[in-house]
Amino acid sequence: MPIPHGGVLQDLVARDAPIKQQLLAEVGSLKSLILTDRQLCDLELILNGGFSPLTGFLTEKDYNGVVENLRLASGHVWSMPITLDLSKEQAAQYQPGERVVLRDLRDDKALAILTIEDIYTPNKENEAVKVFRGDPEHPAVKYLVETAGDVYVGGALEAIQLPTHYDYTGLRRTPAQMRSEFDQRGWDRVVAFQTRNPMHRAHRELTVRAAREHTANVLIHPVVGLTKPGDIDHHTRVRVYQELIKRYPNGMAQLSLLPLAMRMGGDREAVWHAIIRKNYGASHFIVGRDHAGPGSNSKGVDFYGPYDAQDMVEEYKEELGIEVVPFRMVTYLPDEDRYAPIDTVAEGTKTLNISGTELRKRLRDGTAIPEWFSYPAVVKVLRESHPPRPSQGFTLYLTGLPNSGVDALANALQATLNQFAGSRNITVLDGTNVPQAATPFVAHELTRSGAGVIVADASIAPSAQQLAEAKKIVSKAGAFIVVSLETPLEQAKLDDRKGHYASERADVAAYQAPQDADIKVDLLKHGALVAVQKIVLYLEEQGFFKF
Structure with a gap:
């Protein structure tokens, strides 16, 4: 069995077990820092030795060595920066030499104590280029730019306990x-x-x-x-x-x-x-x-x-x-009923394969997946978690100006879809039954459970940012379909019996109909029946309903 990287397995939980009670007694007198999901993963693998020879988050000297030369200051090969990133506002609360409790964001448990060695501002552009090759579309580069804090904190850790997992x-x-x-x-x-x-x-x-x-x-x-x-x-x-x-x-x-x-x-x-x-x-x-x-x-x-x-x-x-x-x-060689390395297969031999794209398609539309590709028990698990489209949930997000017909279209859609929804529930979230801030999360859960969700808050003009955030949350559970009501502002202001336009509104002034909407409807020109038909036909085309 190979020796651990660096020569010693840095199992900090085992190392610090004799002084755990001393550390716990110290926790109440120290500032605390709640870790993000990614930081929690990194912390767990530092504490359990998976990241040996690391015993903490990278200091500036180690960070620079890893970014530039794939080496820690000790000379050991290490290729990925393991950093504790904070916002400038967070970092301003701490100073080198200070001891800080690191806590689990899920249950607030104290997991470790960090002794801060240095607080530094990295060159994230250089990190993006040297570590991830710099393409702005690379997910790690996007994380650096859009999510990661601008200040890194380095220092050694003393373990209290590993994060608690309740699954597997x-x-x-x-x-x-x-x-x-x-x-x-x-x-x-x-x-x-x-x-x-x-x-x-x-x-x-x-x-x-x-x-x-x-x-x-x-x-x-x-x-x-x-x-x-x-x-x-x-x-x-x-x-x-x-x-x-x-x-x-x-x-x-x-x-x-x-x-x-x-x-x-x-x-x-x-x-x-x-x-x-x-x-x-x-x-x-x-x-x-x-x-x-x-x-x-x-x-x-x-x-x-x-x-x-x-x-x-x-x-x-x-x-x-x-x-x-x-x-x-x-x-797979069907004539021999066996698998073989593709580089050993003679030219002209019949072979079969199913790509990831084809597998997802078969799961989506319920097409058979042959036993030569996967075991029936495995396919059963995948089908349970990824049912075919007619059994999947979806969210229709109706976006438009106040008094543009959002509520009327939502009611018409719900009545129409309920006629052939079968076991799928059709639910309208209109701002009266769920607070606006919670709507994306509720839509996510309903979509995940297989419901058809219609988001239709007629009182607001959602911004591009609100729409993007809702899509980010709901799309993790299923299809997120944007329906844009193209009613002009002048028309929306007419017959404004609810007083949406009684005063100037920032959301109305800034509203722009999404150009990349999946479906665009104009109730003024074509009426609600045509709009409903257009949406139903789109849902059929996408496989959510079969007539």
Whole structure:
């Protein structure tokens, strides 16, 4: 079994256990800092040793070394900045030498005490370029620009406890626990497989082949922290992994969950992943084609080359002390009823494959998914979490000026859709039954449960920002469809019996009809019946209703 990166597993929870009561006694006298989801993931892996040799968030010297040269100040290879980012207002509350309690945003529990070594302002533009290649559409670059604080705080940590998880507790092993388990089983050669997607028969085949070729066992080590926006939720994925692990030869494979916040950092992320798996006790690591890459930008340009990740891990593998196993694409041979590496298949041989896009389409429209591609139990899990379109929820967001006909269209839509909604509930959120600020969250939950939601607050003219925020929240649960009522302001002001225009209004003055609306209707020209028909036909075209 390989030694941890840096020579020692930095299990801070075990190290600080003897002084835990002393730390807890100190907590009440210190300032507290509530961590974000990403910071919580990073903290957990620092505390449990997954990020060895780190014992805290990067100081400025370490940060600069990682960004510029992929090395900590100690000289050890480290490819990803692990930083505690704060807003300028937050950072102004602290000073070097101060001790601060780090708390879980979910339950306010004290997890660790940070002794601040330095507070510094990073060059985030340089970080974006050096670490993530600078494309503004890269998700990590967008995070740096739009979400991350402008000030970083570095310093060592003392552990009080790990964050509490209430799901899949039996599958959440720390590096020390994983290493102990390997030792008890006599596994001295372990191939780790990184994934953030469901696994199918091809994945099982390639991991078994890797284990066979390297005389090793398999660690299925999926990420259940933060992944790429739009990825399948970890609950669905874990149920898939639990079904798939049963299909390995007895005693060959082990499943354990990794609470990692991915950056989708391509080649640098692959080096980072290799270090983490080494700390968990793996001797070999499968590096995939375009490993941890976020795909391509809006112009179709790939963020990373297909083999950049493999090349970078190979470059550092001697220092990393872990063997790289290149991902071998396998394909199904129907005439032989078996999978084989695609590079070994003779020209002219019949092969079959289903792409991720095709799989999503089949799940969406209920088309059969063959057993040669995935196990029936796995498909059953995916269908339960991703039912076909006629069973999925959706949100129709009606946007327009006050008195533009939003309420009238909402009522007409609800009456019409209820005629053929079947088991799907059709609900109107109009500002009277749910507060405006809570509407996106309620719409998210209703959509997730399979309802048809009509958001129709006739008293406001929603801004582009409000619309974007609602879409961001609701889209995580299902389809978000924008319906723009194109009623001109002059017409909306006529017959204003509710007094919407009795005084000047900032929302009305700033309102602009969304140019990228999915559906545009004009009640003045065509009336509500035509508008309803247009929306119903759109919903049919998208597969939500079948007539």
